Amino acid sequence: MRKNIVAGNWKMNLTLPEAKDLVEGIKNQLSNNTDGGTEVILIPPFPFLTEIKNQVVDSAISVGAQNCSMYKSGAYTGEVAANMLASVNTDYALVGHSERREYFNEINQVLAEKVNRLLENNIKVIYCCGESLEERKEDKHFNVVETQVELGLFHLSADEVKNVVVAYEPVWAIGTGETASPEQAQEMHAHIRRVLAAYYGDDVAEEISILYGGSVKPANAQELFQQTDIDGGLIGGASLKAEDFVSIINAF
Numbered sequence: 001m002r003k004n005i006v007a008g009n010w011k012m013n014l015t016l017p018e019a020k021d022l023v024e025g026i027k028n029q030l031s032n033n034t035d036g037g038t039e040v041i042l043i044p045p046f047p048f049l050t051e052i053k054n055q056v057v058d059s060a061i062s063v064g065a066q067n068c069s070m071y072k073s074g075a076y077t078g079e080v081a082a083n084m085l086a087s088v089n090t091d092y093a094l095v096g097h098s099e100r101r102e103y104f105n106e107i108n109q110v111l112a113e114k115v116n117r118l119l120e121n122n123i124k125v126i127y128c129c130g131e132s133l134e135e136r137k138e139d140k141h142f143n144v145v146e147t148q149v150e151l152g153l154f155h156l157s158a159d160e161v162k163n164v165v166v167a168y169e170p171v172w173a174i175g176t177g178e179t180a181s182p183e184q185a186q187e188m189h190a191h192i193r194r195v196l197a198a199y200y201g202d203d204v205a206e207e208i209s210i211l212y213g214g215s216v217k218p219a220n221a222q223e224l225f226q227q228t229d230i231d232g233g234l235i236g237g238a239s240l241k242a243e244d245f246v247s248i249i250n251a252f
């Protein structure tokens with residue numbers, strides 16, 4: 001059966017001392033109160049990966065990167081390669097977060113290369129997809145998300161795609177305080193699973209965790225996570241507070 005996952009995407013926030021305090025807080029609160037059934041992933045900025053990994057090494061918490069280069073190595077100033085991430089024991093990496101797609105012009109074909117670099121280095125992928133408000137208003141949301149999933153992932157074999165987690169994040173719900181209703185989210189998650197099943201077969205599609213992201217908070221996590229095809233959350237703002245993040249983890 002597929003895993004339940006709660007991942008905290010810190011984005012470009014926190015200094016190292018603040019980050020370490022946050023992790024300490026999360027570890028303390030989790031140890032009081034966890035049934036261990038949900039995988040927890042922390043996704044700090046690059047410079048903190050090693051330190052945070054060391055901090056969680058005695059726990060079940062995994063660590064992820066927010067991005068990686070499409071290139072293997074060489075003269076690409078400012079880029080971070082997948083084998084570098086692997087060498088500091090990074091477990092996961094985000095690919096195609098809407099902020100990368102929008103502000104850094106990352107297109108699906110580039111994202112497909114990033115997926116390859118990560119899987120070559122045994123790093124699991126959290127592949128993000130989601131439509132803009134305009135696309136939803138024009139009733140294009142199912143097509144947009146389907147295309148993102150196809151172009152980013154469908155070059156993978158069934159065995160490879162099992163190392164991918166999909167995160168559905170409607171752009172209009174990210175950092176806006178506006179959440180997709182549980183019904184809207186479930187509808188899209190079921191659609192994504194159907195798209196995966198049509199290509200890879202039901203058994204593979206049933207194994208892939210699909211996370212929801214976009215203004216998830218303690219108050220709405222439970223009703224989102226209760227939906228059949230929602231296997232957890234990718235949390236931005238609320239992952240910066242230990243108490244909120246842990247209460248989202250405990251919402252399963």
Ligand code: PGA
Pocket residue numbers: 009169173174175176177213214215216234235236237238
């Ligand atoms: P948010 O961000 O929870 O602050 O809306 C989610 C994300 O962008 O991953």
